[in-house]
Amino acid sequence: MNLKELYQEIILDHGKNPRNLKKSENFNKDAKGHNPLCGDKVHVFLKIDEDKKISDISFEGSGCAISMASASIMTDLMKEKNEKEVKELISDFLDMIKHNPELKSKNLDDNEKTKLMSLSGVKQYPMRVKCATLAWHTLTSAINNSQNETNSEKLD
Amino acid sequence: MMIENIKKQFPIFSNKVQNNDLVYLDSANSSQKPQVVVDRIYDFYTKEFSNVGRSVHYLAVAATNLYEETRTLMQKYINAKDPNEIVFTKGATEAINLVANTFGQKFLKEGDEILLTELEHHSNYVPWHYLRRSKGIQIKFAEINSDGEISLESIERQINRNTKMIAITHLSNVTGAILPIKEITQLAHSKNIPVLVDGCQGAPHLKLDMQDIGCDFYAISCHKMYGPTGLGILYAKKKWLEALPPYQGGGGMIKEVNKEGITFGDLPNKYEAGTMATAQVIAFGESIKFLNKIGIENIENHESELTKYGEEVLRRNNSVKLVGNPKNKGSVLSFTLDGIHPHDIATILDEDGVAIRAGHHCCQILHDKLGLPATARASLGVYNTKEDIDKLNESINKCKDIFSK
Ligand SMILES: Cc1ncc(COP(=O)(O)O)c(C=O)c1O
Numbered sequence: 001m002n003l004k005e006l007y008q009e010i011i012l013d014h015g016k017n018p019r020n021l022k023k024s025e026n027f028n029k030d031a032k033g034h035n036p037l038c039g040d041k042v043h044v045f046l047k048i049d050e051d052k053k054i055s056d057i058s059f060e061g062s063g064c065a066i067s068m069a070s071a072s073i074m075t076d077l078m079k080e081k082n083e084k085e086v087k088e089l090i091s092d093f094l095d096m097i098k099h100n101p102e103l104k105s106k107n108l109d110d111n112e113k114t115k116l117m118s119l120s121g122v123k124q125y126p127m128r129v130k131c132a133t134l135a136w137h138t139l140t141s142a143i144n145n146s147q148n149e150t151n152s153e154k155l156d
Numbered sequence: 157m158m159i160e161n162i163k164k165q166f167p168i169f170s171n172k173v174q175n176n177d178l179v180y181l182d183s184a185n186s187s188q189k190p191q192v193v194v195d196r197i198y199d200f201y202t203k204e205f206s207n208v209g210r211s212v213h214y215l216a217v218a219a220t221n222l223y224e225e226t227r228t229l230m231q232k233y234i235n236a237k238d239p240n241e242i243v244f245t246k247g248a249t250e251a252i253n254l255v256a257n258t259f260g261q262k263f264l265k266e267g268d269e270i271l272l273t274e275l276e277h278h279s280n281y282v283p284w285h286y287l288r289r290s291k292g293i294q295i296k297f298a299e300i301n302s303d304g305e306i307s308l309e310s311i312e313r314q315i316n317r318n319t320k321m322i323a324i325t326h327l328s329n330v331t332g333a334i335l336p337i338k339e340i341t342q343l344a345h346s347k348n349i350p351v352l353v354d355g356c357q358g359a360p361h362l363k364l365d366m367q368d369i370g371c372d373f374y375a376i377s378c379h380k381m382y383g384p385t386g387l388g389i390l391y392a393k394k395k396w397l398e399a400l401p402p403y404q405g406g407g408g409m410i411k412e413v414n415k416e417g418i419t420f421g422d423l424p425n426k427y428e429a430g431t432m433a434t435a436q437v438i439a440f441g442e443s444i445k446f447l448n449k450i451g452i453e454n455i456e457n458h459e460s461e462l463t464k465y466g467e468e469v470l471r472r473n474n475s476v477k478l479v480g481n482p483k484n485k486g487s488v489l490s491f492t493l494d495g496i497h498p499h500d501i502a503t504i505l506d507e508d509g510v511a512i513r514a515g516h517h518c519c520q521i522l523h524d525k526l527g528l529p530a531t532a533r534a535s536l537g538v539y540n541t542k543e544d545i546d547k548l549n550e551s552i553n554k555c556k557d558i559f560s561k
Contacts, residue, residue: 003507007500007558016495016559038499038515039529062529064497065559125503 005121006128007065010073010114015065018072020058027056033138033150035130040067044075044138052083064131066122071135073115081107083143090136096120097132159450159458163539165190176509179547184329184357184488184535185513186379190446193383196439208434209408209425223434226441227424233444234364234374236391240423241366243390243397244432248356249279251375251390252323254427255352256283258400259321266292269318271349273298273306273335274525275328278518280354280375284323294318300525304331304480308339315347322351326358326374330519330531331480332463332488334362341370350396356380360537361459361486363452366391382538383443384436390427397423406430455538459487462536466545473549475556479531487536490517493552496559498532504558508551 027045034041040063047056057075061068074093078086085107092105093116103113122132138150163169166188169178180188200222206215208223224239231239245251270284274297287293296319298310311322322344327334337358341351352373358364359374360381366374373396378387402409402420406429411419420426447455466489470476479490493501498514505512513533516523523529534548 003504003558006503009561012559012561039520039523040499041529064499066500068497128499128503131499 002121002124006125008118008121010118011065011069011121014069014072018059018068020072020075021060022058023060024056024058027058029142029145031138031142031146031150033061033134033141035063035067035134036151038064038131040064040131040134042067042071042135042138044071044135044142046139046142048083048143054078054081054083054086059135061135063134064128066119066128066131067134070119070132073119074135074139077108077112077116078139086139086143090140093136094133097122097129159454159538160541162450163541165192165446166539167191167194169539173509173511174507179508179510179544181510181512181534181536181540181544181548183360183380183537183540184517184533186385187360187382187537188539189384190382190443192442192446193439196442197384197435200435200438205435207431219434219438222438222441223432226437226444229441229444230389233448234359234366234376234391235368236366238394241391241394241397243392243424243427244437245388245390245427246386246433247379247388248354248375248377249283249388251373251388252280252352252354253283254390254403255373255375255392255400256287258403259350259396260287260291260293262399262401264291264293264320267294267318268320269294269296269316271296271298271311271314271319271322271324273311273324274300274522275304275306275325275331275333275335275519276323276521277325277329277354277356278520279356280323280325280352281521293320297521298324300331300333300522303333303482304328304526305333305482305484306335308336308343311340312343315344315349319347319349322349323354324351325354325356327361327486327488328480328482328519328522329357329488329535330490330517330522330533331482332485332490333480333482334358334484334486337371338369345370355391357486357488362456372396378436378440378443381440381443382446383440384433386433387436387440394423397427402426402429404429408432450538458538459536459540462540462542462545463487463489465542466534466536466548469545469549470552473552476552479526479528488533489535490531490533492528492531493555496555498530500559501532501552501555504555505548505551508547508554510548510551512548 024045029046042061122128206219208220296314344351350372355374356377359376374391376389379385409429475494502514
């Protein structure tokens with residue numbers, strides 16, 4: 001186990017000063033996520049244009065450093081991406097957190113990759129993986145217009 | 157038995173946990189098991205095993221006697237009037253469900269009220285909630301004061317003509333507040349209202365005397381009392397066990413069965429349907445003997461001294477905020493740290509072998525009231541020492557270091 005890998009500077013920075021922590025004006029999609037075991041909550045807001053691009057994304061919520069950092073980094077990354085790219089990124093990130101050593105996406109620059117990989121430290125902490133993935137599952141629900149709250153206990 | 161050396165009797169402490177000495181501060185969740193209890197389970201299965209109460213062969217009779225011996229040990233431990241007032245269940249959760257279910261069936265109707273407190277564990281709320289739906293009853297909550305305590309007055313304020321049951325915790329598993337259960341029972345009885353006490357956190361730490369307290373029901377969790385998992389106890393006054401209907405149906409709880417109907421068995425069988433947790437019950441007898449050997453007064457003194465020490469140490473640590481400040485407090489130290497979420501605290505402490513719990517501890521109503529999504533909780537048992545508290549404090553400082561970067 002390695003605490004330094006889990007609590008990297010990027011995580012601590014985003015955890016303490018989350019970006020996009022607000023409710024977007026004129027959002028047209030949103031979804032809520034909840035981790036009943038630890039009480040982490042997230043609400044993701046999206047504004048998607050006619051050409052299916054995310055023109056604004058934000059979140060509200062409370063939780064541990066990992067879940068806040070994950071939501072913060074995710075929202076930073078998704079701006080100006082189109083729906084197809086967003087879905088690819090989500091599945092790439094979830095695969096990386098669960099089993100792949102690296103990200104596969106070609107749509108990320110090095111800086112973006114570094115930010116995302118900073119979350120890979122949770123792999124060694126099975127109880128904390130859900131903290132890192134909650135916002136991402138919730139984003140999927142928002143895009144799919146799912147009415148149900150994302151419940152991390154029901155996801156693998 | 158010397159309380160200083162008690163750790164040696166718990167085999168878990170002679171093993172390393174991820175290369176660390178274990179600093180176990182999660183006894184409110186579940187306690188560790190002394191060697192005598194572990195051995196008893198092994199011996200029973202290897203040398204003495206049989207099902208109880210059914211056969212006439214040697215082993216069956218011996219097992220039945222051992223099983224009943226634990227009932228008597230428990231009766232004496234909590235000073236119940238009659239051994240048949242002790243019912244074995246699969247946990248405190250089942251004990252409370254048993255009462256809510258059978259009492260609800262027989263005595264509750266639409267508009268009746270159950271009075272709980274804001275300190276209750278989900279196990280003493282959800283079983284009553286079912287009756288909201290099935291019977292149309294209402295649930296009221298006595299409010300905590302700013303120290304996280306429940307006073308007699310806060311209970312009294314919520315009692316009215318419709319109140320049919322008061323169900324309260326003995327000792328809060330979050331703030332550590334010890335409720336005046338004897339006074340609450342006297343008040344309730346003066347208005348003809350029965351009282352159920354969720355004794356999960358009381359039984360492992362406080363001297364119990366059912367006849368003195370006078371409550372109608374008291375639920376106990378054996379795995380928090382240095383005993384095996386899968387076992388709980390419902391203490392109930394005999395008049396209630398006789399008046400209430402059976403909870404589950406099956407073998408062992410009947411008297412006469414034919415195609416037209418059934419008559420139910422006598423106490424305590426009426427509430428113990430099916431094969432019970434035999435090995436656990438027998439091993440739990442050793443937990444009671446273990447507690448008796450140390451003496452509950454000694455345990456109370458030891459734990460209250462440690463709790464005071466813990467409060468002092470944590471208060472001196474600037475960024476720590478203790479949750480609740482009850483005058484009469486059990487061995488629970490819940491806290492928050494400025495700017496660090498309890499889950500991050502728990503992960504960082506775990507790296508040093510310091511095992512605490514983080515979250516809402518099955519008390520969401522209380523956390524909502526306190527405006528805290530989660531808290532960190534260090535809870536003590538008979539084996540803890542001042543060094544454990546010091547290690548907790550050191551690891552808390554490590555959290556601060558990591559997060560100050
Ligand atoms: C106050 C309280 N009530 C009820 C329970 C549930 O007890 P059990 O695990 O025996 O079902 C617990 C334990 O988690 C508790 O702390």
